[in-house]
Amino acid sequence: MATVLVVEDDRLSQRLLGKILSGAGHTVLFADTVQSAWDLLMRPTLADLVVLDNQLARGWGWELLERIRSDVVFQSLPVVVYTGHTERSSILKYVELGVQGMLVKPYRADIILAEVQRAVAADWMSRLIDSPDVACRRLGVNDVDYYSLVSAVASSLVKDIHELREAVKTRSGAHRTGGLLQRVFDQSASLGMPALKKTAEELGRAIDHRQSPDVQVRLNHLESIQRMLQHRANVYLGVQEIVAQTPVQKESPKPPTPAPVAPTGEPQTPFSLFVRRTAAAPMWLFGAYADRIGGGKLCDPEELKRQAVEGARPPLLEAVLHGAGYLRNVPQIALDMLTEDVAKLPDFQPLYLTIAKRVGTMEDEHQTIDMDHALNRLGVDRTGVFVTCARVARAVQTTSPLDLGPLLQHTLSVTLVSYEIAHTLRVSEEHLAAAAGLAHDVGKWILVLQEPALYGLTLAIALHRGSVPSAAEHDVFGVTHEQLGQAFLQGCEMPALLCEAAAFHSQPESASAGNLGILACVALANQLAWSATAETEEQVKMAQGEIIDPANPVWPALRSAGVELPMDVPELVDSLHRVASTALWISSLLAEWAKAKSGSGAPAPSAVKSA
Structure with a gap:
């Protein structure tokens, strides 16, 4: 295509x-x-x-x-x-x-x-560069090694161009520029890229003759070649673009697990960890009598939907709606406007540059990076996703008896990973996958913000039963978060894609044909985001095993949407798990940044426990 x-x-x-x-x-x-x-x-x-x-x-x-x-x-x-x-x-x-x-x-x-x-x-x-097949035969390497070389050259060119611009600006002398140009010559020879060699030669002559306009033109040409190489690498190595260099745990230690001890024999899963962080008070110790509460439908589901659509919306829900609209239009946003959007968020630019530096590969971890390099590294769409996630994180300013951190991290992770999966699988309009990922748990946010006590009880019931949360939600509220989210987005007249994301993020096969590919990406992102929160190797293997299972509805949904997988399912899931781990790290950074900037927010688990 x-x-x-x-x-x-x-x-x-x-x-x-x-x-x-x-x-x-x-x-x-x-x-x-x-x-x-x-x-x-x-x-x-x-x-x-x-x-x-x-x-x-x-x-x-x-x-x-x-x-x-x-x-x-x-x-x-x-x-x-x-x-x-x-x-x-x-x-x-x-x-x-x-x-x-x-x-x-x-x-x-x-x-x-x-x-x-x-x-x-x-x-x-x-006409610009040898085809991958020709280059592999000439170099005697396999596909993986070739595309790794292309990616390395693209990254190296970013640094070389920056240094060449600095050398020209400061008139550092022929020795420095000669060394940089020689490196570009060597790279052009290894890739079989005459356009790169020709541009480097023309740049060298322009520098020698001090023809400033020609120098700038040739440097701009080098930047165009770098983007072309990055594109070629992205097609094959797109799944690796968002993987950070360091493990998540080293960058942002996870908050301590709340003190109450699990009942004997209870399995430790990502969901149980989510419950214990969200509902830090020991509600899961209610015992078997909790089943008597479930089924009572303590809320009127129609009234709950009506309040969500017609009542005063918390800032978080407004941020989700605005963010989904922003993401739908992000490809049309000009670079200068995007730079302004980053600058408008208080002290966000340093965090954005940190993420840009850690995502992908950099030869020197101490190397500085500016906004131009960051935008070039991350791209317009991905930067738009980060800006949206930052805005949503800042909107979580509600005082709640629950710890909203786990749900915020999950929402942001699914948003980030949905985009990366769609980009990797070359699903059309990957920015829409990010919008759908952002909206997928909006029903859960409505329950958490409007009825936090009952939602905490719902989680306790689900954990006690060993069932999925939706069943307990239906028993307590008379409606699931999927149904509530769909009703809310429909009431807000949001596009069908977002309504289906809220309703079918666990059942992508139920989506309409036009939205099937994107919603399969969201469903896979949802599963991977859960697996990334696993704390032991055994939990990770169990979660990945469930994702890899051929019975997982994600895989037939992707096939039905005509999406071709770039590698075998186990290899793809293993790579995407690393993507999800990095997304969790990024969402943790965003949550901490938002908490520091707002000066308020949900109380920490320790505060709830001491209360």
Whole structure:
């Protein structure tokens, strides 16, 4: 399947093209201005084809095409231009710049899809770098080693470009720049990448002749090549991108387990640990008589739904609704706006840079990183996910008899991991997976915030019975958190995807066909987030065994959605477990940051216990 960048300012045309292309299984990126299109091209996710409208609200299509053809990476990128006019001068301008086709509106599905096939067959990236098969044969390595080399070169180029810019700015001399350029030459030879070698040679000549404008142009070209290499590595190694270098426990020690001791024979599972942290008071010691409470339906379920939709919403629920909307639109956010969003959160930028530095690989753990490097490393979508998680974390300012930390960490972890799974499995519009992950437990938040005492009792009953929480929720409240979350989101007129995420995050097979792939990712993220909280190797193995089980509804749901797994299920789950562990570390950092910035929040378990 291809990635297509549609540059079109008419919303109706955008929807039409989106339906045509996504219906054929392609990934679609939208831009409505020359600048927003260029910003998307600057991301590591490269397009296979650009569908370009001639006349935009702010600019002309040929202005974007000029920028594309002036970049060393995009000189062969296929571009199809659509126009409502047939002036000879306009057509000649595009032909001179180089296009795959000039077409006259209206858009037709058969023609669009044929142009996509032409673009894919052209394989424009093969003109920049040896294909993986050719490179593997030449180097005598396997796929894993080759893609690891590509990833290493992409990371090294970030550092090299930064040092070259500094050397040029400070006029450090030929010795330093010569050494850096030689390293770039060596990397181009190992990858079979003449474009990298040519750009380095041109940069060297420009530096020697002190041609400042040419130097900046060649440095920009190197950055484009670095993004292209990062894209190639991401396709194969995407599952590793979010894995931090250090174990979760070393970065953020888990809070101590509450003092009460489990009843004899009770199994230690991630869920039991969740209950003991959330309901720190010893409610699980109620014994068998707790069953008499269950079934009494202590709440009117319809009144509970009505209060959730029509009553005053806690800041947390507002943050979830706003965050889901923000994530749905994150691909259209410009880099400068995203930088502003990071800056608006109090003292969040240092934490963001810490995450950016620890995610992925860096040769020197003491190396500093600035916002430009962080955005380049993490990308627009992932940064948008982090910003959303930070906003939600800050909204947890409710004084509660329960410890809200475990549920907050789980919500943020599922949001982060949903995005990473969708990105790894190349599910279309991975940012929507993050939005669905954020909304998946909104019903549980309603119960926790509106009826904390009864929810604590519900957890105790579920733990005593050894059942899933939903059964106990139905007995106590007359409604499950899945049903309540769905009703709340429907009442708020949220998109069907989010409503289904709340209802079916444990049963992805029940989702509608159009949402099946994303909700399977959310369901898998939910399972992995639980497994990441396991405290012993035995618990981890047990949790992973349940995820790997062919009977797990996630796997048939992914197959039904047409999602191809990049590796065997056990290997994939093992890799994604590390992703989930890192997501837990990030969510812990965000929770601690939010608590420090708010100066309030849920009381710590020790405070509840002493009370």
